[in-house]
Amino acid sequence: MRDHEVVIIGAGPVGLMLACLLAQEGIDAVVLERHDGADDRVRAIGIHPPGLRALDAVGLGADARAAALRLEGGDVFSRGRVLASVDFSEERPVHVLPQPVTTALLRDRLLGMGGWRLQQGRSVEHVREDADRVTLTLAGDGVRSEVTASLVVAADGVRSSVRANLGARWRGRPGAAIYTMVDVTDGSAGRRAALYCEPDGLVESFPLPGGGRRWVLRHARTGDLGQGEGPEQAASSLRQGIEDRTGIRPDIPEDATISVFRASQHLAGPLETQRVALLGDAAHEVSPIGGQGMNLGWLDARRLAETIVRGRANGRFDLAGYERQVRRTARAAQRRSAFYMAMGCPAGAATVRAREALIRTLGSTPLRRWSAGLITMRSS
Numbered sequence: 323m324r325d326h327e328v329v330i331i332g333a334g335p336v337g338l339m340l341a342c343l344l345a346q347e348g349i350d351a352v353v354l355e356r357h358d359g360a361d362d363r364v365r366a367i368g369i370h371p372p373g374l375r376a377l378d379a380v381g382l383g384a385d386a387r388a389a390a391l392r393l394e395g396g397d398v399f400s401r402g403r404v405l406a407s408v409d410f411s412e413e414r415p416v417h418v419l420p421q422p423v424t425t426a427l428l429r430d431r432l433l434g435m436g437g438w439r440l441q442q443g444r445s446v447e448h449v450r451e452d453a454d455r456v457t458l459t460l461a462g463d464g465v466r467s468e469v470t471a472s473l474v475v476a477a478d479g480v481r482s483s484v485r486a487n488l489g490a491r492w493r494g495r496p497g498a499a500i501y502t503m504v505d506v507t508d509g510s511a512g513r514r515a516a517l518y519c520e521p522d523g524l525v526e527s528f529p530l531p532g533g534g535r536r537w538v539l540r541h542a543r544t545g546d547l548g549q550g551e552g553p554e555q556a557a558s559s560l561r562q563g564i565e566d567r568t569g570i571r572p573d574i575p576e577d578a579t580i581s582v583f584r585a586s587q588h589l590a591g592p593l594e595t596q597r598v599a600l601l602g603d604a605a606h607e608v609s610p611i612g613g614q615g616m617n618l619g620w621l622d623a624r625r626l627a628e629t630i631v632r633g634r635a636n637g638r639f640d641l642a643g644y645e646r647q648v649r650r651t652a653r654a655a656q657r658r659s660a661f662y663m664a665m666g667c668p669a670g671a672a673t674v675r676a677r678e679a680l681i682r683t684l685g686s687t688p689l690r691r692w693s694a695g696l697i698t699m700r701s702s
């Protein structure tokens with residue numbers, strides 16, 4: 323006897339999505355999360371059409387649409403000129419919803435299908451796989467215990483310890499960069515995103531629901547902004563950095579929460595063994611530039627849920643098939659993000675002119691719909 327059919331490690335948006343999908347099928351699936359409280363880090367804000375379809379699949383589409391801001395489109399600038407403008411159609415909308423809100427919707431939905439399905443304050447320390455089961459060693463409340471399952475899904479994030487425990491590789495792509503980010507109140511934020519692909523590096527500006535705005539600024543050099551500074555200096559350097567590149571002086575209060583993140587890309591391999599699968603950021607890290615990581619994780623969660631439902635019927639989970647699909651879409655998402663990052667890297671005059679020409683072409687009438695499809699993950 324095993325304790326559960328499926329154990330999911332990690333109650334991030336991706337682990338919770340999979341848990342909701344399995345719970346709807348009546349599968350005995352439980353999520354183990356090491357933290358007691360909610361994760362209030364505002365990381366993802368962009369929900370693309372495949373992500374919205376995943377939310378629809380767990381009955382949360384209407385709630386997410388109601389809480390989110392629907393983005394009308396975006397404009398790309400360089401050196402004071404608009405290079406391209408893209409509108410998001412009714413059929414391929416982009417919604418903006420802070421990750422803690424999205425995660426809370428998923429958590430509530432899961433708890434509504436059984437309080438036992440989410441167990442917080444339970445940290446998985448070790449995974450052992452045998453022919454007929456997986457045994458997890460847990461720590462929590464100072465007590466060590468064991469849980470067994472037919473299948474374990476590690477959705478434990480980009481620093482996944484289960485991935486390391488399985489001995490999977492974590493292959494990086496070249497082209498990492500450092501960015502500073504802040505979310506501020508801004509009543510005039512509107513419904514359009516603005517991307518400034520400037521010679522000194524990218525500045526992004528996104529409206530947030532409830533009258534806010536996210537600013538993201540790429541560092542010209544590693545460690546040149548925000549790092550090692552107190553909050554007041556960090557706010558003032560960010561304000562100045564944005565003004566120098568865009569001519570806009572944003573209202574960033576001195577007590578604003580400013581975060582610095584490194585955008586890099588990795589893909590794990592293998593993504594599965596007989597009875598353990600990696601999911602979400604544990605399987606692939608996609609640069610936040612382009613906003614695809616969570617959406618991609620939800621797509622994978624839907625694939626994995628189908629694999630589990632099918633495997634349950636015939637007693638064999640086709641995790642190798644799941645791995646093939648995940649690798650294909652993750653690589654495509656990483657190529658898109660690498661392209662977005664290249665369009666916003668600090669560059670000399672010749673490169674800036676060449677990329678301005680490329681962005682103009684992508685925003686021209688014959689290609690505009692195709693470009694909107696690229697941004698909204700049409701091929702995923």
Ligand SMILES: Cc1cc2nc3c(=O)[nH]c(=O)nc-3n(C[C@H](O)[C@H](O)[C@H](O)COP(=O)(O)OP(=O)(O)OC[C@H]3O[C@@H](n4cnc5c(N)ncnc54)[C@H](O)[C@@H]3O)c2cc1C
Nearest residue numbers: 332334336356366367368446479602603613614615616617
């Ligand atoms: C600045 C920024 C902006 C972003 N913007 C976007 C965006 O607009 N759109 C988008 O799609 N994506 C975006 N992303 C990416 C998105 O945030 C991630 O892809 C997403 O959080 C991945 O979800 P996850 O559930 O796989 O992992 P996580 O959210 O990292 O969750 C992992 C969970 O596992 C738990 N855990 C870890 N180890 C253990 C253990 N041993 N035992 C038990 N629990 C454990 C953790 O506590 C955590 O709760 C952004 C990322 C960043 C950094």
